[in-house]
Amino acid sequence: MRLSVIIPAHRSHAFIGDALDSLAAQQQPDGLALEVIVVADDGTDYAHHFTAARRQALECLSATTGRIAAGPSAARNIGLNRASGDFISFLDADDLWLPGRAAALLPLADVHGAAVCRMAITALDAPGTPKLTPVLPKHGHLSPQDSLLIDGGFCPVYRRDCITHTWDEALDFAEDLLFNHVAVVNAGGLFVHPQPLMHYRIRPDSATHHMPSASHRAERAYAQMLSRLSPASGETATLAACLHRKRRLNAAYLQAWQQEPGLHFEQFVRASSP
Known part of the structure; x- marks a missing residue:
């Protein structure tokens, strides 16, 4: 059994060592090989981060998009094309898998097709910020429709047969929403593990969190996705309703951020949820 973890890397040399160490420290069930594929998207070489100690625990591959940004x-599509795993997951270069994540999620992904855990969140520009847990409707098995209610990023482990598609390279924001939705539909749902077994770290230079431009990019992405949806099917109507809800949430967050600059989206979601 093999798990492939794909890491897109753009200006990530200061952080990626921690990400690799978090994977190398995973307790691996007997017979599991853990493959990590780092795909450079900044014209630099990340292979020197594959130290001897990391190579002892991981099968390390490096690739490149061949472009800048x-x-x-x-980057994820290139990694997906290179991946040889029976299971697939994606990890941003500045985030971490906490101990036990692979051992907890792999059996669930094997049974359910897709499994995820809650996340601990901190802002790297604010040492001492309390860890937050993103709001999830519940833990246990979620339908594809209920999984659309998750606000904020989430990074499942997928059984390989659930990934029949690629990442949409035309989207520069919220691209994970569409990719994850198709994979979760293929899996017939998503199993949510109740423990926070992933550490999501918000970089001060992250384009995803650079306000107010991030909010404007999100609005453009949601509008673009809505314009592509074909009418009629119930699944399309469900996804459209989700996108409209996210547009309203994004507008409310922008308004809240204007009143409280520095407010992170995850903090806003947690504070505004019942």
């Missing part, structure tokens, strides 16, 4: 979707 082609985008995380392009």
